Amino acid sequence: MTSQILFYIIIAIIIVNFVVDKILDALNAKHYNDKLPKELEDVYDEEAYKKSQKYKATNYKFDLLTSSFSIVLTLAFLGLDGFAYVDQIARGISENPIIIALVFFGIIMIGSDILTTPFSYYSTFVIEEKFGFNKTSKKLFFLDKLKGWLMMTILGGGILALIIWFYQVTGTQFWLYAWGLMAIFTLFMNMFYSKLIVPLFNKQTPLEAGSLRNSISKYAKTVGFKLDKIFVIDGSKRSTKANAYFSGFGSEKRVTLYDTLINDLEEDEIVAVLAHEVGHYKKKHIIFNLFASILLTGITLYILSLFISNPLLSNALGVDTPSFHIGLIAFGLLYAPISEVTGLIMNLFSRKFEYQADDYAKNTFKAEPLISSLKKLSKNSLSNLTPHPAYVFMHYSHPTLLQRIQNLKK
Ligand SMILES: [Zn+2]
Helix, strand or coil, X not given: CCHHHHHHHHHHHHHHHHHHHHHHHHHHHHCCCCCCCHHHCCCCCHHXXXXXXXXXXXXXXXXXXXXXXXXXXXXXXXXXXXXXHHHHHHHHHCCXXXXXXHHHHHHHHHHHHHHHHHHHHHHHHHHHHHCCCECCCHHHHHHHHHHHHHHHHHHHHHHHHHHHHHHHHHHHHHHHHHHHHHHHHHHHHHHHHHHHCHHHHCCEEECCCCHHHHHHHHHHHHCCCCCCCEEEECHHHCECCCCEEEECXXXXXXXEEEHHHHHHCCHHHHHHHHHHHHHHHHCCHHHHHHHHHHHHHHHHHHHHHHHCCCHHHHHHCCCCCCCHHHHHHHHHHHHHHHHHHHHHHHHHHHHHHHHXXXXXXXXXXCCHHHHXXXXXXXXXXXXXXXXXXXXXXXXXXXXXXXXXXXXXXC
C-alpha cells in the first residue's frame, strides 16, 4: 500500500458516500406527491398539504445545492493538499504537538463553519421564514453561533488536548485512557446537560401547578414513576416546531416540554407524549443507548490506535511529518463507511424502541391521544408522510407516521 493509493481510497469513499446519499434523496423525492394512505388522509387539509409538498421540494433542492457545494469544496481541499497547508500554518505558531493540533483543528472548524454559515442563514431566514417556522432573530442566530464556538473550544479543545497528551505519555495504549475520558464525559453530559448546557441557549421553567401538571402527576402515579422535574423550555424563541424529551437518570431524570408543544396539543395528548417518554425510560432504552454509544466509542478508539502511528495516514494527505491530528483526520475519512453501518444499526434499534415506547403509552395510558398528537406534530412541522422505504431504512430514527399509527391501532 502506498500513500497514493490510500489517497485515492479516501477520495473514492467520499464520492461513493455522496452518490449513495443523493440516490436515496432522489428516490425519496420521487414519492413526495404520492397519494396519502387512508390512515393519514386527515393529517393535512388541502392547503396545508400543498404547502408541505412545497416545503419538501424546496428543502430537497436546497440540500442538493449545499451538499454539492460541500463535496466540491472537500475534494478541492484534498486535491490541493489543504490539510498539509493548514498543518504548516499551525507548525509555524508552536512546536508543542498539543498546541499545533488545537490550532490545526481550530482553523479547520472555524474555516468550514464560516463557509457553511451563509447556507444555514439562508435555510433559517429564507426557507424556514417563508414557511412560517422561523422565530429566530438575526442577533440570536449569531449569538448562538458564537456560544457554539465557545463551547466547542472549551469542551472539544479540552478533550482533544487530553487525548493527545495520553498519546504522548502512553503511546498506542492511549485509546484506553481516551475511552475512559469519553465514557465519563458522556455520562456526565447525560446527567447534567439540561442543567449546565441548555441554560446557555434557552430558558427552562418548572411546569406551573395546574390542570396539566395534575394530569401528568396522576398518570405518573399510575405507573409508579417519580416525575417531579418537569420543565418547559422556550423553544418558541427559535422555531414553531415542537418537541419533548427525556434526559438524565436516577435522581437527575427530567422531562422537558417545548412551550410550542404545550400550545399545539391538548392536555390528553401531552400526557400521551409523556407516557411515550416514560416508556423509553422504563424499557431501559436510555441506559441502552448510553452504553451502546460508550461501547462504540471504545471500539472506534481501539481501531484508531492500530493505525494512528502509521505514517501512511499522514502521507496520504500530503503531510511528511506524521502527527496525531493529521492521522485523526485521515482515519476519520477512512472510517466513514464503518460509521455509516453503525449508524444504520443504531437506527434499527431506535425504531424498535419507538414501537416499544408507543406500546407502553398505549398500554398504560391511551392510544388515541398519542395518535392525534403525532398527527398534529407532523402537520405542524409539514413533515413528509410518504417517505421511500429505502430512505427510511437508512436515515429514520423513528418509524414513519403511518407505521406508528398502524402499530398503535393494532
Ligand atoms: Zn420516542
